[in-house]
Amino acid sequence: MNFEKILLHRLKMKMKTPFTTSFGTQIDRYVTIVEIIDENGLSGFGECVAGEDPLYSEEFMDSALVAIKKYFGPLLLQSNLSHPKEVTELFKPFKRNMMAKSGLETAVWDLYAKQQGLPLYKVLGGEKTEVEVGISLGLEKSDDIIIEKIREKVEEGYKRIKVKIKPGRDVEMIRAIREVFPDIPLMADANSAYTLDDIELLKQLDEFNLMMIEQPLGSTDIVDHATLQKAIKTPVCLDESIDSYENAKAAIELGSCEIINVKVGRVGGLAESIKIHDLAKENKIPLWCGGMLEAGVGRLTNIAITTLPNFVLPGDTASSSRYWEEDIITPEVVAENGVVQLSDKPGIGAEVDFEKMKKVLIQTDEITK
Numbered sequence: 512m513n514f515e516k517i518l519l520h521r522l523k524m525k526m527k528t529p530f531t532t533s534f535g536t537q538i539d540r541y542v543t544i545v546e547i548i549d550e551n552g553l554s555g556f557g558e559c560v561a562g563e564d565p566l567y568s569e570e571f572m573d574s575a576l577v578a579i580k581k582y583f584g585p586l587l588l589q590s591n592l593s594h595p596k597e598v599t600e601l602f603k604p605f606k607r608n609m610m611a612k613s614g615l616e617t618a619v620w621d622l623y624a625k626q627q628g629l630p631l632y633k634v635l636g637g638e639k640t641e642v643e644v645g646i647s648l649g650l651e652k653s654d655d656i657i658i659e660k661i662r663e664k665v666e667e668g669y670k671r672i673k674v675k676i677k678p679g680r681d682v683e684m685i686r687a688i689r690e691v692f693p694d695i696p697l698m699a700d701a702n703s704a705y706t707l708d709d710i711e712l713l714k715q716l717d718e719f720n721l722m723m724i725e726q727p728l729g730s731t732d733i734v735d736h737a738t739l740q741k742a743i744k745t746p747v748c749l750d751e752s753i754d755s756y757e758n759a760k761a762a763i764e765l766g767s768c769e770i771i772n773v774k775v776g777r778v779g780g781l782a783e784s785i786k787i788h789d790l791a792k793e794n795k796i797p798l799w800c801g802g803m804l805e806a807g808v809g810r811l812t813n814i815a816i817t818t819l820p821n822f823v824l825p826g827d828t829a830s831s832s833r834y835w836e837e838d839i840i841t842p843e844v845v846a847e848n849g850v851v852q853l854s855d856k857p858g859i860g861a862e863v864d865f866e867k868m869k870k871v872l873i874q875t876d877e878i879t880k
């Protein structure tokens with residue numbers, strides 16, 4: 512593969528409604544779309560999912576931009592790869608910076624798929640042509656509000672509802688939800704808001720038949736999660752803690768979780784996601800694909816990986832309209848009755864719509880040879 516140029520399109524997208532987790536509230540989403548262009552002028556697109564501030568993990572938008580411009584972009588432009596799987600190895604000498612790496616790596620996969628004339632999901636080895644999707648709902652001021660939001664999303668057909676919890680907004684909120692919706696597939700995501708001191712409280716969640724509790728403890732922990740998993744019946748799902756094949760393996764061996772949420776950005780790209788997929792499959796650990804409030808490019812990358820066979824649980828891969836009045840791709844992602852159909856177009860399956868993107872573009876930076 513021969514790369515001529517990299518463009519970093521920096522966007523500021525207004526969210527339809529603020530999204531609140533245990534670590535903060537998001538109102539505007541800064542997005543970086545990575546465009547990598549080959550010698551024939553063909554473009555591949557990836558999304559760098561780092562947030563504005565280092566609240567989810569240590570990475571943030573500005574750190575990722577520096578990492579891409581100073582290290583990973585120039586490395587790619589000087590490289591001579593024959594397959595996108597080689598990008599991970601190319602980037603390996605430079606530690607971590609997973610989301611920066613992934614923004615570029617996913618763009619290389621899209622470009623490669625387009626060069627081959629194949630949809631990305633087939634290049635990744637995906638088998639499904641449609642995927643079930645769930646939805647993640649942020650914290651709200653009252654139980655009544657969250658219950659109304661859940662009602663709306665259940666009626667739209669989403670296959671699983673995830674709610675955010677934090678200390679003070681947990682057991683009683685889940686009880687109130689379960690009184691109204693005793694049977695819906697429901698789970699809770701704590702974004703690392705608890706410690707082992709909260710074990711008695713977390714045990715109380717066992718009575719609500721949750722599909723899982725996501726990342727209850729520290730964002731890099733796998734040891735305490737193993738202790739917790741032994742003490743509670745609700746399956747623990749790790750999100751933040753799983754940032755590589757190696758620590759996925761450690762978490763599985765330690766019994767730190769029964770389920771893993773794979774985020775392509777968090778683990779450094781699609782090749783690492785596939786490695787984790789295969790490992791989890793061998794170990795009978797079910798997977799689903801998490802989200803990072805993505806615009807269309809990241810959303811489509813996520814949907815593509817979800818077609819692999821061990822992504823057996825619905826992902827946080829809702830419609831474009833979940834967060835955006837207008838997405839930057841055409842056609843947008845649409846979940847019909849909680850199901851997204853894969854496109855057979857080459858690459859991620861939709862076009863980046865430059866007319867739409869222009870409306871939210873702050874600046875485009877260029878990296879050249």
Ligand code: OSB
Binds near residue numbers: 700
């Ligand atoms: O923990 O899964 C998370 C959003 C931003 C950062 C972390 C998380 C989330 C979500 C929303 O839960 C996922 C989505 O709908 O994109």
Ligand code: MG
Binds near residue numbers: 700702725726801
């Ligand atoms: Mg999470």
